[in-house]
Amino acid sequence: MAGEPIxxxxxxxxxxxxxxxxxTGESYDVRTAGDAGEALAVxxxxxxxxxxxxxxxxxxxxxxxxxxxxxxxxxxxxxxxxLTAYAMKGDEDRARAAGCDxxxxxxxxxxxxxxxxxxYLAEGAAGSPP
Amino acid sequence: MxxxxxxxxxxxxxxxxxxxxxxxxxLACAAIATYEMMAYRDRLVQTLATEAQIVGSNxxxxxxxxxxxxxxxxxxxxxxxxxxxxxxxYKPSGVLFAAYTRDAAAAGEVLPRAPAGRLEGHEFMxxxxxxxxxxxxxxxxxGVVVLEADLVEMQGRLFRYAFILLAVLxxxxxxxxxxxxxxxxxxxxxxxxxxxxxxxxxxxxxYSVRAVARGRDELGLLVTxxxxxxxxxxxxxxxxxxARDDLEGQVAERTRxxxxxxxxxxxxxxxxxxxxxxxxxxxxxxxxxxxLKSEFLANMSHELRTPLNxxxxxxxxxxxxxxxxxxxxxxxxxxxxxxxxRHLLQLINDVLDLxxxxxxxxxxxxxxxxxxxxxxxxxxxxxxxxxxKRIRMAVQIDPALGEVVLDPGKLKQVLYNxxxxxxxxxxxxxxxxxxxxGEGPDEFRLEVEDTGIGIRPEDLPRLFTEFQQLDxxxxxxxxxxxxxxxxxxxxxxxxxxxxxxxxxxxxGSVFFAVLPRVALVQAAVxxxxxxxxxxxxxxxxxxxxxxxxRAWLVETLSAAGYAVEVASSGxxxxxxxxxxxxxxxxxxxxxxxxxxxxxxxxxxxxALNHATPxxxxxxxxxxxxxAGYAIHDFLPKPVRAEDLxxxxxxxxxxxxxxxxxxxxxxxxxxxxxxxxxxxSIGYAWMEAASAEEGLRMAGRQPPAAxxxxxxxxxxxxxxxxxxxxGMPAGRGTPVIVWTVRDLTVEDQGRLAQAxxxxxxxxxxxxxxxxxxxxxxxxxxxxxxxxxxxx
Numbered sequence: 050m051a052g053e054p055i056x057x058x059x060x061x062x063x064x065x066x067x068x069x070x071x072x073t074g075e076s077y078d079v080r081t082a083g084d085a086g087e088a089l090a091v092x093x094x095x096x097x098x099x100x101x102x103x104x105x106x107x108x109x110x111x112x113x114x115x116x117x118x119x120x121x122x123x124x125x126x127x128x129x130x131x132l133t134a135y136a137m138k139g140d141e142d143r144a145r146a147a148g149c150d151x152x153x154x155x156x157x158x159x160x161x162x163x164x165x166x167x168x169y170l171a172e173g174a175a176g177s178p179p
Numbered sequence: 180m181x182x183x184x185x186x187x188x189x190x191x192x193x194x195x196x197x198x199x200x201x202x203x204x205x206l207a208c209a210a211i212a213t214y215e216m217m218a219y220r221d222r223l224v225q226t227l228a229t230e231a232q233i234v235g236s237n238x239x240x241x242x243x244x245x246x247x248x249x250x251x252x253x254x255x256x257x258x259x260x261x262x263x264x265x266x267x268x269y270k271p272s273g274v275l276f277a278a279y280t281r282d283a284a285a286a287g288e289v290l291p292r293a294p295a296g297r298l299e300g301h302e303f304m305x306x307x308x309x310x311x312x313x314x315x316x317x318x319x320x321x322g323v324v325v326l327e328a329d330l331v332e333m334q335g336r337l338f339r340y341a342f343i344l345l346a347v348l349x350x351x352x353x354x355x356x357x358x359x360x361x362x363x364x365x366x367x368x369x370x371x372x373x374x375x376x377x378x379x380x381x382x383x384x385x386y387s388v389r390a391v392a393r394g395r396d397e398l399g400l401l402v403t404x405x406x407x408x409x410x411x412x413x414x415x416x417x418x419x420x421x422a423r424d425d426l427e428g429q430v431a432e433r434t435r436x437x438x439x440x441x442x443x444x445x446x447x448x449x450x451x452x453x454x455x456x457x458x459x460x461x462x463x464x465x466x467x468x469x470x471l472k473s474e475f476l477a478n479m480s481h482e483l484r485t486p487l488n489x490x491x492x493x494x495x496x497x498x499x500x501x502x503x504x505x506x507x508x509x510x511x512x513x514x515x516x517x518x519x520x521r522h523l524l525q526l527i528n529d530v531l532d533l534x535x536x537x538x539x540x541x542x543x544x545x546x547x548x549x550x551x552x553x554x555x556x557x558x559x560x561x562x563x564x565x566x567x568k569r570i571r572m573a574v575q576i577d578p579a580l581g582e583v584v585l586d587p588g589k590l591k592q593v594l595y596n597x598x599x600x601x602x603x604x605x606x607x608x609x610x611x612x613x614x615x616x617g618e619g620p621d622e623f624r625l626e627v628e629d630t631g632i633g634i635r636p637e638d639l640p641r642l643f644t645e646f647q648q649l650d651x652x653x654x655x656x657x658x659x660x661x662x663x664x665x666x667x668x669x670x671x672x673x674x675x676x677x678x679x680x681x682x683x684x685x686x687g688s689v690f691f692a693v694l695p696r697v698a699l700v701q702a703a704v705x706x707x708x709x710x711x712x713x714x715x716x717x718x719x720x721x722x723x724x725x726x727x728x729r730a731w732l733v734e735t736l737s738a739a740g741y742a743v744e745v746a747s748s749g750x751x752x753x754x755x756x757x758x759x760x761x762x763x764x765x766x767x768x769x770x771x772x773x774x775x776x777x778x779x780x781x782x783x784x785x786a787l788n789h790a791t792p793x794x795x796x797x798x799x800x801x802x803x804x805x806a807g808y809a810i811h812d813f814l815p816k817p818v819r820a821e822d823l824x825x826x827x828x829x830x831x832x833x834x835x836x837x838x839x840x841x842x843x844x845x846x847x848x849x850x851x852x853x854x855x856x857x858x859s860i861g862y863a864w865m866e867a868a869s870a871e872e873g874l875r876m877a878g879r880q881p882p883a884a885x886x887x888x889x890x891x892x893x894x895x896x897x898x899x900x901x902x903x904x905g906m907p908a909g910r911g912t913p914v915i916v917w918t919v920r921d922l923t924v925e926d927q928g929r930l931a932q933a934x935x936x937x938x939x940x941x942x943x944x945x946x947x948x949x950x951x952x953x954x955x956x957x958x959x960x961x962x963x964x965x966x967x968x969x
Contacts, residue, residue, distance in 0.1 A: 063519045070512075 053170055054078045054095060058088045058111065059103035059132065067159070068101060075163050085109035092118075097127055099170055101153075104133040104144060112147040119148035128173040130165075132157065189367045193359035200355035201348055208344040215340060219333050223262075223308055224301050230260060231312035231324040238268055238277070238324070239316045247277050254279035262328045264307060268314070269323045271298075276322060298323050306330050369398040373405055386413035473538050480531040481890065484524065484919035488940035489848035491520045492856070495942050501859035517942075524941045529662035531921060533645070536669040542924040543586040543674060545698035550615050551576050553587055557594045558613070561602060568607045572598075577616035580623055584697040589670055590625075596663040597627035597690045604631035605687070618693055622676070626691035633684035642680060643668040667692070675699040717762035717832040718742040718911075722752040722778065723796075724770050728816075732765060732796075735820045740955025741832070749773030753781050759911070760787045763811075763832045765823075768797040779810070792830040794823070839863035840954065841882035843873035843899060844917070845891040849940070853886060856943045862954070870894035874902050881908030884954045886946065887934070889918040889926075897926075900933040913953035917946055 055077045057068045065081045072079045080095050082088035084106055100118070104111035111131060118124040130151040131144035141152040151169050153162070186194065234253060241250035250268050254277050257263050261281070268276040298320055301310035307327050314322040369390070376390040386409050392402040496502050498513035505513070535541040554574050558565075565572050594613070601611045609630040618624040634642065645665040671678045676694035719736055723729040724747050736743045744761075746752035749770045756764075764782070768775030775797065782788050792811035796818055812826045827833075840862050842853045850866045857864040865880065867873035871894055877885070885903065889896035896916060903909035913935040922930070922937065930937055936949040 063515045066515060 052076060052078050053099070054080070054097040055099045055101065055166070056080050056082065056088065056091060056095065056097040057101045058082045058085070058106070058114065059101075060084055060106040061103070064103070064155075068157070068162075071159055071162055072166065075166070077166070085111075085114040088114060089117075092124060096124075098173055099166065100127055100129045101132050101166075102129050102149065104131050104140075112143065115144075115147045115149055128169055130169055189359075192367060193356060196359040197352055197355040200351045200358070204348055204351045205344070208340070208347060212337065212340045212344065216333065216337065219336060220303070220308070223328065223330075223333065224310060227263075227301070227308060227310045227326050227328055228312060230257065230263070231310055231326050234266065234268075234326070235312055235314040235322075235324045239314050239321060242268065242270070242276060242314055242321045243316055250277035251279065253277075257326075260328075262332055263326055264329045265327045267325045269325065271320055271322060303330075306334075366398060369402060373398075373402055376405070380409065386416050469538050473534060473540055476531055476534045480527050480921060481919045483527050484940055485846055485849070487520055487524050487527070488919060488942070489846075489852055491517060491524065491942035492849075492852040494520065495944060496852070496855055496859065502855060521941070526662070529666050533662055533666050533669065536666070536673050539673070541589075541670065541673055543589060543698060544924055544927075545584050545586050548583050548585055548587045548590060550580065550583060553591060554594065554613050554615070557591055557598055560595065561598055564599070564602050565611070568602065568605070568609075570602055570605050570608070571610040573610065573612040575612065575614045577614075580615055580617045582696075583623060583694075585674065585694060586698065589674065590694075593667050593671060593692055594625060594627070596667040597625075597692070600663065600690065601627045601629035601631065601688075605629040606631065609687075617696075621696055622693050623696050624691055624693050626689055628687060628689045630687040633686055633688055634680065634682040635684050636682075639680060639682065643678065717827075718744060719763045719765060719827075719832070720752065720755060720761045721745045721765050722749075722770070722775075723765070723767045724748060725767070728767070732823075735823065739820075739824050741827070742953075749775075749778040749781075752778055753785070756782045756785055756788045758787075761791050763827060763830060764788070764791050764793040765796050766793055768795060792832065794826055794830070796823075837863060838881060838883035839865045840950070841873060841877055841885045842866040843870060843885060843891075843896070844888035845869060846888065849888065849917075852943065856947065860947070862950075870896065870899035870902075873899060874906070877903060877908050877912075878906060882912060884912060884950060885909075885914040886917050886950070887914055889916060889920045897929060897933075900930075904933055915946065915949050915953070 055072055057065060057072070057079060059065045059068065059081070060083055062083065065083065069079050069081055080091050080097065082091050085108060088100075102111045102115060111133070115129050115131075118127060118129065128150045129148065130153055131141075131147075131149040132153050132155060133140060133144070134155040140154075144152050150173075151165075153165060234257065237253040237256075238250045241247070241253065254266050254268065257266050257279055258281070263279075264281050266279040268278075270276050298313040299311055301308060303309075307329050310326045310328075312324045312326075313320040314324055369392075373390045376388055379388050380386060389406050389409060390402045392399050392406065494513050494516045497505060498510055498517060500510075532541065551574075554576065558572055558574065561572075564570075598611065598613065605611055611630070612628045613626075614628070615623060615625050643664050645662055668678045671692045671694060674694055675698075676692055678690075678692045680688055680690045682688035719741050721729060721732045721736070721743055723732060723745065726747075729745055729747065733743045733745060744755060746755050749772045752766075752770075755761075766775055766779060770778065775795070779793060779795075782791070782793075794812045794814060795810055796814045796816060798816045811830045814822060814826060840857055842850055842857075842864060844850050844853070844866070845868055847868070850868070854864060854866060863883075865876055865882070867876050870891055873885070873887075876882075887896050887899060894902075896918070900914060903912075903914070914933065916930055916934045916937040917940055918937070919940045920926070927937070935953055938946045938949055
């Protein structure tokens with residue numbers, strides 16, 4: 050599955066960089082965006098199969114961005130996995146309610162992330178939402 | 180009536196009745212008596228006139244015939260009339276013709292005399308009545324008959340009258356008395372009864388008593404009037420009584436109401452008290468909770484900082500290639516670790532500060548602040564960022580502002596937050612201005628203007644709220660904690676100031692803080708005295724009055740790693756030498772107040788520096804004069820640095836110490852971090868896992884300096900310092916406190932006395948800076964000597 054396009058949206062540059070390094074290391078085609086606006090701009094020309102979405106961002110947050118993407122037929126098919134430092138009960142439900150297909154709590158486990166990403170991509174390919 | 184005043188009414192009445200009756204009777208009797216007397220006299224005169232006429236008729240012939248005897252006989256016939264005292268017949272010529280006297284003895288003496296020229300008339304004289312009548316014969320007066328009668332009968336009558344009068348008077352008086360008594364019954368009695376009634380009324384205050392009315396006379400009217408009056412009084416009394424009863428009723432009603440109210444109020448008070456107790460309990464619980472929260476946060480920040488310290492420290496070591504060569508990629512990753520960990524550290528610090536300022540526990544230590552210097556220091560910290568973005572930083576401080584007294588640390592924090600914010604949001608090549616000026620007599624304004632992206636008006640209210648970052652792009656480039664402005668606001672407000680911002684989107688913003696010129700909060704403790712300038716390397720005393728020379732010496736010696744103290748006069752030098760032992764002394768011979776040799780002699784005579792090597796540095800070319808004084812060397816001015824340092828080296832005074840740096844810390848990772856760090860620089864070190872062990876080690880081997888953790892199980896850092904400063908090895912040794920502990924003002928005060936520096940854990944960078952200040956680093960290549968005790 051090398052070369053699968055993935056977009057990472059996170060307002061923390063260090064996290065963004067870490068994710069890019071991790072995923073690039075797995076030979077994915079990784080793009081990053083520091084906020085919702087930038088993400089929308091990237092999506093104009095780049096159609097990822099998976100978006101790793103930070104939920105807590107200044108300006109438009111991940112929930113809102115997810116809702117928009119899922120509402121837009123052009124992007125509705127992209128699988129969106131929420132990344133959040135929110136570790137409270139109910140966060141996952143909120144994320145799913147917003148349209149996220151999956152949920153990964155921060156801090157991410159660098160040793161398991163690749164597996165999680167691969168699984169979501171595979172599920173996306175199989176066409177059955179998890 | 181004047182006489183009657185003072186008499187009782189009864190007596191008065193009696194007196195009046197008696198006098199009226201007596202007086203009336205007397206007057207009546209007197210009138211009757213007088214009338215009787217008059218009538219009697221008239222009758223007497225009549226009688227006497229008749230008798231005189233008879234006598235005259237009888238005696239007429241005798242007179243005509245000049246017969247005195249017959250005349251006398253006629254007169255004698257008057258003897259039948261006893262009241263006639265005497266009688267006489269006078270001839271018109273006045274010659275006595277015949278006489279008669281009732282008493283023969285008095286004959287001739289008391290004969291009435293015929294009045295001259297008078298023929299008819301009578302007169303009362305001396306209790307007698309004399310009467311004259313003419314003796315008419317044929318119409319011609321032939322003589323005068325004079326009869327004289329006494330008034331004895333009349334007087335007798337008078338006496339009788341008087342007696343009767345008296346008797347009548349007495350009787351009248353008695354009657355009057357009786358009448359008065361009767362009157363007393365009818366007049367005085369009712370009056371007295373009235374008086375009695377009045378007395379009873381006034382004595383008993385009983386207005387229901389009534390005087391008895393006994394008729395319709397004036398007294399009756401009086402009694403009636405009196406009773407009327409009593410009626411009215413009684414009525415008024417009743418009205419009064421009713422009013423009083425009403426009032427009493429009202430008062431009683433009020434009292435009852437009040438009592439009810441009091442009871443209610445007491446209940447309310449009781450309820451309030453209970454509530455208060457509850458509230459106090461709640462407040463105590465809240466306070467306790469707040470205290471626990473603060474404690475928790477303090478502990479948590481401590482617990483968080485401890486592992487962070489190791490993370491940052493080791494990352495720094497690796498990043499700086501102190502543990503072996505690393506690739507650029509590694510270095511890059513390590514830089515990310517460092518940035519994120521420092522960010523986390525900042526977050527922890529901000530959260531702690533925020534919780535402290537919220538709990539009102541933030542301590543402020545106001546002191547005089549040199550604003551220009553403070554602004555300069557903050558600008559210097561941020562110089563890297565401004566240089567990176569090519570942002571011009573202008574500083575304008577109104578010289579008229581004068582002095583402000585505030586906590587300089589907190590003021591720096593405020594300015595730092597403003598300024599770093601401004602730099603973050605100002606595009607490359609922009610400009611940022613810091614301004615300070617007075618605002619009113621008591622306040623001043625500190626503002627930072629940028630030419631940044633500005634803030635939309637609707638976003639302004641969120642600006643000073645926690646975890647609200649407005650702009651995604653800027654925060655991406657320069658991540659903040661999201662707490663800076665919120666914290667700044669709380670800190671400014673806690674100092675009695677206010678904070679604000681004005682902004683035009685696209686043009687820039689002006690953040691300002693208005694603070695009191697003199698802090699409203701009083702200093703919790705006095706600002707700590709300056710720390711003793713301890714250095715681990717040899718400490719030299721430079722005695723030099725010329726400021727330029729002195730500056731050169733200080734610079735040269737400090738650069739070489741010596742600790743330097745200066746004295747600009749002989750007296751100052753002696754004072755300093757009396758305080759401590761120096762490792763070496765440089766002495767200028769030309770001093771303003773004393774001769775150089777004199778100073779040296781005095782220093783030698785003192786207890787502390789009698790053996791201290793002294794190097795004389797002077798333009799005076801009189802080397803020989805030094806003979807007799809123990810001097811190590813003599814260097815003529817101008818002195819070259821190499822010569823001076825070589826001379827010190829010959830004296831055994833080498834700037835770097837080969838004594839180890841003692842690390843006292845219970846955290847093994849911190850110890851290992853220090854070990855690696857010190858080793859990488861070349862310092863010798865030894866480490867102790869507890870304060871007790873540290874003291875033992877310091878006793879065996881005096882350290883060059885101590886790096887001391889404060890929070891340790893068992894003996895803590897403060898106790899260590901107390902003991903250490905009491906040891907010979909500890910007296911002059913610099914101590915750098917390296918801690919995660921959140922220091923109170925009191926802690927800071929204690930440390931100011933005993934430690935040379937306090938560095939918060941979070942990497943080793945700042946610590947090494949401090950260490951270098953106190954202990955000259957070893958020359959490159961010198962191997963670190965591990966003397967770990969544990």
